[in-house]
Amino acid sequence: MNDMTPINASQNSDGQAGLLNLSRRRFLGVSAGALVLGVALPSGAGRALAQAAAPAVVAGTRVNAYIEIRPDSTVLFRSAFIEGGQGIFTAMAQIVGEELDVDPARFVVEAAPPGPDYLLIGGFRFTGGSMSVRMSYEKMRKLGASARLMVMQAAAARMNVPVPELTTEPGRVLHAASGRALSYGELAQDAAALAVPADAPLRAKSDFRWIGKPLARLDVRDKSTGKAKYAIDLRVDGMLYAAVQHARHLGAEPHTITNEAQVLAMPGVHSVHRLPGAVGVVADSWWRARRAAESLQVTWAAAPQGTRGAMPEDYSTERHREGLKAMTGDGLEAEASGDTTKALASAKTIIEATYDAPHLAHAQLEPPSALARWNDDGTLELWAPNQAPEMFQGAAAKVAGIDPSRVIIHSPLLGGFFGRHFFYASANPFPQAILLSKAVGKPVKLVWSREEEFLRDALRPMAVARFRAGLDEKGMPVALSAIAVGEGATGRWFGRQPDKVDSSAVEGIAGKLYAIPNHRVGHIHVDDPAVIGFWRSVGHSMNDFFYETFFDEMADAGKQDPYDLRHRLLAESPRQRKLLEAVADLSGGWKRGPYQAEDGTRRARGVAMASPFGIEVATIAEVSLRGEETVVHQVWVAVDPGSIVNPAIVEAQINSAVAIGLSIALMEEVVYEEGVPRARNYDGYPILPPDRMPKVHVRIVESGAPMGGIGEPGVPGVPPAVVNALAVLTGRRARSLPLSRASLAGSI
Amino acid sequence: MPRCAAPAAMPVNVFREMAMQLTINGQSHQVDIEPDTPLLWVLRDTLGLTGTKYGCGLAQCGACTVLIDGQATRACVTPVESVAGTEIVTIEAITGDAEGRRVVEAWVDHQVPQCGYCQSGQVMAATALLKQTPQPTEEDIAAAMINLCRCGTYNAIASAVRQAAKA
Known part of the structure; x- marks a missing residue:
């Protein structure tokens, strides 16, 4: 991954309107548009975010990119980091909640879309290197403090009193002199329209209520009752399923398929496709796709001697x-x-x-998958387990042959990662999903079987x-x-x-x-x-x-x-x-x-x-x-x-x-x-x-x-x-x- | 080579669909599907019950554990035709079950999940254990709780099972 241009390429247009728009639409509860996924953003807003990048954007400062206070005073927080079991969503809620003055238990945290606001790791964004909290701690505290001050400014205007007369308690702004109080939810819309203040005060460490405490994780109940959704669980309307058979040796290409007609006649099979280094089957269920993919009798053309990156056939x-x-x-x-x-x-x-x-293999329990959908407006929507949304966005754009700003990427919960979900080219299923979806003109969810995963993991x-x-x-x-x-x-x-x-x-x-x-x-x-x-x-x-x-x-x-x-x-x-x-x-x-x-x-x-x-x-x-x-x-x-x-x-x-x-x-x-x-x-x-x-x-x-x-x-x-x-x-x-x-x- | 390729002359009629009646979480479902399809994929793809997870497909990891007539069963190697006429319970109905509720509360109390991907199966395995052995010994717990967890939540799982058994 020498080529960092995908990240820079997304930083070229004005995203402010998109951000505010996004905030308002979500605020009003008009979320997810035509999609059926809880994690989905409205596609228009998601695209705006992908393009978002006035050069002046300083990552981790624009409150509305991260924080959305909802009418019931709960907080929707968009995390720059992906949750994969390490507890980062809860840690973010603790850090931001401490300064915003909202109980972290009142947070709903989701992975942020691509965008310059989230490039918190030295101008890049990834979840790895045990960096998430340490690289963002101060910025996230300031972000929470800024949001709190914006809510207080909105309250001051509403109550017609100066800000210094106001205090907060979790989720409420108080005016002690008059005994009046307003909830954050009541103030959220006004607050979101304000400029981000530069000088919001931080809470003294000695006054921390949530940072440093063994708070319950936000995702434990959903993960104990089967409600948590991972990439492999996602479904969109009209979706087909896909499975692949990879070349045994990386670098070999499919040459002939001797039983294609038979496989096409198997129940539920939609089509058979030649892919770089693999053959894929699209069907109406994954089991049918998998059985068909494994039934394909493929002869493979070995990579020419000395092909860079090809697995030598005598390697031990x-x-x-x-x-x-x-x-x-x-x-x-x-x-x-x-x-x-x-x-x-x-x-x-x-x-x-x-x-x-x-x-060593990563051997994370969730086999890799990717769900790709080409939208009517020519954008590509991609749901894929990843530790680096912008890198995936850039790589997906190259595969799709479109500008990165036209790729809307979603980053679901990871069923374990341990380093598995960086961009590793041949080790990621999403390029295949993009090609298959394009070929069949329908959304396709590709899942690698455990066997294909062990064949193609990055070790x-x-x-x-x-x-x-x-x-x-x-x-x-x-x-x-x-x-x-x-x-x-x-x-x-x-x-x-x-x-x-x-x-x-x-x-x-x-x-x-x-x-x-x-x-x-x-x-x-x-x-x-x-x-x-x-x-x-x-x-x-x-x-x-x-x-x-x-x-x-x-x-x-x-x-x-x-x-x-x-x-x-x-x-x-x-x-x-x-x-x-x-x-x-x-x-x-x-x-x-x-x-x-x-x-x-x-x-x-x-x-x-x-x-x-x-x-x-x-x-x-x-x-x-x-x-x-x-x-x-x-x-x-x-x-x-x-x-x-x-x-x-x-x-x-x-x-x-x-x-x-x-x-x-x-x-x-x-x-x-x-x-x-x-x-x-x-x-x-x-x-x-x-x-x-x-x-x-x-x-x-x-x-x-x-x-x-x-x-x-x-x-x-x-x-x-x-x-x-x-x-x-x-x-x-x-x-x-x-x-x-x-x-x-x-x-x- | 551990390539799972089918025999060269694959007769297509092996994969004939069949109508079957399944009882899942107390509800009756009719599915038309090849009878050897693993229950896991009927749950996930045909019925949209994605709480039951695919991990290995070989009954190695247990992420797909469901209850069949109260017994912990690995759905990834269970042909759907073999469970027609049984009571199938998945994680989606776990809080409708007395033992299941206790297990879930213990899971929350002990903050068991990390990535969470294996935990549907872990909760189902624990629920089955408590149904059959309300007062399990340490050996009973060790014998029943054999599902894999790459995040290594094993100690928290054992503590939670002990608590659920006492509750």
């Missing part, structure tokens, strides 16, 4: 791993201190180890790290060389510069805070033949495993306790050292073991630190063995995000991160043989089941440091904490994930 992950391990040299320097070469040469003891981690890259450490005569690390080998997702999608290190390939090896006087982190780039993408905690998801596990190898070689060594090497990093102490305290005091637990099992504990996404995390895992199977009983996590919005959501995110972190430590890997993934469903790609879930204990430390993210940072510490504990029990080091593979091979 095993061979790729061996290739990464065989890479020599020091690579491009990502980070360095002191003179590592010299210090290694004079060290008393040298230890070396090579680690690897596999490709967490495979990676290898090679470590060489020098210890002095006291067993203290004096030099560390770490070479990361592989390809980063950021470079793949946002452009890699050959002379620069892609930070997503080294984060978690670089950026560590231990005081090792001489260290160097290098990166050797090797193209990953698979389609790679962002996966929860990105480079940290493997690199902290590599580093923190090798750290224990250094500790053992120097006859140091791994907790004590971390503690010593963090002497100059008080925030991290305090967090290490916090996690030890949370676990009842550090003890490595092995020891016998009350149930008779022999257990041990491992510890790991990580500094991802602007926060600090310390993790301890308690592990035993049942036969060859690793049993993780408890995980303790201390996190310091600086400051937080909702501790209950933070705790839920840490639980979630422990689950997925443990899952990748224990059992997840995508294996390709002959250019094809071996697993096409959860039977071949197991994810953590309930009976392997440990107890999770969380302590939140608010150090007051700049606010960090929370969605991803709990992941990286889990695999190393588990593997470090395991090493105590087995006396051997697992240097390759997942543990299930090593265990099956009998090497643990």
Whole structure:
């Protein structure tokens, strides 16, 4: 995704009228026009928003783009960020409600359409990198405060009193002197017509009622009763369903279909279509479309040798791993201190180890889908799971051959994402949906079967790290060389510069805070033949495993306790050292073991630190063995995000991160043989089941440091904490994930 | 290769439609459909009951769990013809059920869902458990609550089931 023009291309016309118009139409309850979807915007207004972009628009400032106070004083809030389980809609309601003076429980939050108002991440917009709250917190507070002042100004005019005589309580403006009160709902229309004030006062942190409190999430009841709608659930009038059969090897194209007539005669089948890299069937139900798509006998024309991005027909992950391990040299320097070469040469003891981690699938429970409809006015309407509406809008426009302003994109709730729903070209179904809808002249909902999803997901890259450490005569690390080998997702999608290190390939090896006087982190780039993408905690998801596990190898070689060594090497990093102490305290005091637990099992504990996404995390895992199977009983996590919005959501995110972190430590890997993934469903790609879930204990430390993210940072510490504990029990080091593979091979 | 391709000479008449009577959430529905169609797709596409989710299609994940005569059943591998004449209950009717209401309240109290996609199935599985075993042991809960959750809400699910059993 080097090409950012789709985003800029949408910033070229005056959208103010459209915004106000939108606000008024929704205010009057004339919503959704001819559409049947609750999430739909009136198509005219949606188009206006897509075009909205007087150059003067400063993202996150125009109240009416975000906030609509309804007659009953509830608030419709358009979130720049997409909800996918991380709780962002609730966090936005807390932040804005605090300043607007409306109880967050009175908010209805939906994903905002594309538009310059929502480009809150450095001029762009995406939901990822654990950035949503930390990048928008101040702006959203100001937005809420501005809206409150506008409501007060409207009340002042109505009551004919000066604004300073007015106060608010949740949802009402009060004039104490006369005892009069007006609800926000009564004032909303007048308020929406006012200019946004520049100087609205913010509430003092000490007066917060909702920010920082464990408020209930807004979406829990709907999600507990089947009412929540995801992209896969949506339906519009006259819609047909579609399923695809992809080429086994990415890059191959459909050549001949030998049984097309038979398939066309199957019940409900509307038509069969050749698509780039796939064949599609349109039918009157998805099951019929799917059965027909799978029945198609297709011969495929292989991509010409050397086609960029094509999957080689002889590709195997095993061979790729061996290739990464065989890479020599020091690579491009990502980070360095002191003179590592010299210090290694004079060290008393040298230890070396090579680690690897596999490709991973996102395996989110909602299979990807896309619903496309060409409207009579030539606009394209698209409902698609996405973490980046403007990027999807731009990409959809290219597929459709129309201007981005003519693409109306809707961003439904995500049934899990973990990085799955960025724009990954061949990994997104929406281009196929657009082409199919165009071909049949009707709205089409395309759903990828789980099998097609496992064939086309954008994977967490495979990676290898090679470590060489020098210890002095006291067993203290004096030099560390770490070479990361592989390809980063950021470079793949946002452009890699050959002379620069892609930070997503080294984060978690670089950026560590231990005081090792001489260290160097290098990166050797090797193209990953698979389609790679962002996966929860990105480079940290493997690199902290590599580093923190090798750290224990250094500790053992120097006859140091791994907790004590971390503690010593963090002497100059008080925030991290305090967090290490916090996690030890949370676990009842550090003890490595092995020891016998009350149930008779022999257990041990491992510890790991990580500094991802602007926060600090310390993790301890308690592990035993049942036969060859690793049993993780408890995980303790201390996190310091600086400051937080909702501790209950933070705790839920840490639980979630422990689950997925443990899952990748224990059992997840995508294996390709002959250019094809071996697993096409959860039977071949197991994810953590309930009976392997440990107890999770969380302590939140608010150090007051700049606010960090929370969605991803709990992941990286889990695999190393588990593997470090395991090493105590087995006396051997697992240097390759997942543990299930090593265990099956009998090497643990 | 785990490609699910049908045999080369696919006889078209395998897929003949048939009229069937289904009782779903207390209401009778007549559907004309191939009898081997999974119940899941009849619910979702034919009847528009999209609260029941598609996750895997192989009875691996449990997102499609519904009640058939009170038993938790994975609709994605249940041919529709096999459930004619049974009482089918989906998440859409969950609050019309005494155990279902308790489960939902416990889900809300424990703030169980994250992305929420698997939770229809989780709630249905918990409801079935409480119908059959009003006072479940930890082992009963572990044996019944086997649906997958990629967000890892497993601890919250177990806590909520315990609460619903006590309520």
